[in-house]
Amino acid sequence: MRFARLGPAGAEIPTVVVAGTHLDLRPLTDDIGPAFLARDGIARVADALAAGTLRPLEGAGELRVGAALGRPGKIVCIGLNYRDHAAETGADIPAEPVVFMKDPSTVVGPFDTVLVPRGSTKTDWEVELGVVIGTKARYLASPDDALAHVAGYVLSHDVSEREFQLERGGQWDKGKSCETFNPLGGEFVTADEVPDPQALRLSLSVNGVKRQDGTTADMVFSVAHVVWYLSQFMVLEPGDLVNTGTPAGVAMGLPGRPYLRAGDIVELAVSGLGSATQSIGQA
Secondary structure: OEEEEEOOOOOOEEEEEEOOEEEEOOOOOOOOOHHHHHOOHHHHHHHHHHHOOOOEOOOHHHOOEOOOOOOOOOEEEEEOOEHHHHHHOOOOOOOOOEEEEEOHHHEEOOOOOEEEOOOOOOEEOOEEEEEEEOOOEOOOOOHHHOHHHEEEEEEEEOOEEHHHHHHOOOOHHHHOOOOOOEEEOOOEEEHHHOOOOOOOEEEEEEOOEEEEEEEHHHEOOOHHHHHHHHHOOOOEOOOOEEEOOOOOOOHHHOOOOOOOOOOOEEEEEEOOOEEEEEEEEEO
């Protein structure tokens, strides 16, 4: 299944997308988010589809596309998880996943404006595969157990401010948690429609110039390994989002370091998960 949220920010309508038509999920749920997943929402929607009780959302094509997942409980990110990205930044391949957190309030829609923070000169792009947790994952025994806890996947943009992240001391979080720094979606695609999360292509262009073109096969640590690993240090809850890293081609690793400026247009895609476009503004 494919879920989407349409409408003004803060008042999005939950839908399931069937053959390009948005069916209104308000008879079943207020939102597509942590509570929906914790209460077997995906199974309830499947039952409603089988029973034919859902109706199309009128005027869906005229509505803003919101983030594909309502505000996650937490956003956990994995750094340096593609070999080519580690190389372009001059970092060693990590022996264990590099873990940092991102403020859930950064989540915005896939076609919303991304704001360059005040004082920023090094705002960077990172197309990523987002993993949505479906059931509680706590001290999993092995990576073989991990994918059973994944509800699905989503196109995620882990926008980063490199000076705040790397040159201002402390943790990475403050370079990752600026407002609008995690556009998400347009669609949240359930795990049954993604048979192999290590066989997806990711791409990103800025102002029509392709900057990133990679595949999840090049991850240092697979999705299954990441979910298992994180479960050893924290409890992953339904509706949590895990950003799994980005391939080479970020501004920090390019000649001239062409960081984002107001007026730029960023286009992203992950195979099977759709595409997104964001204009860059100034906070």
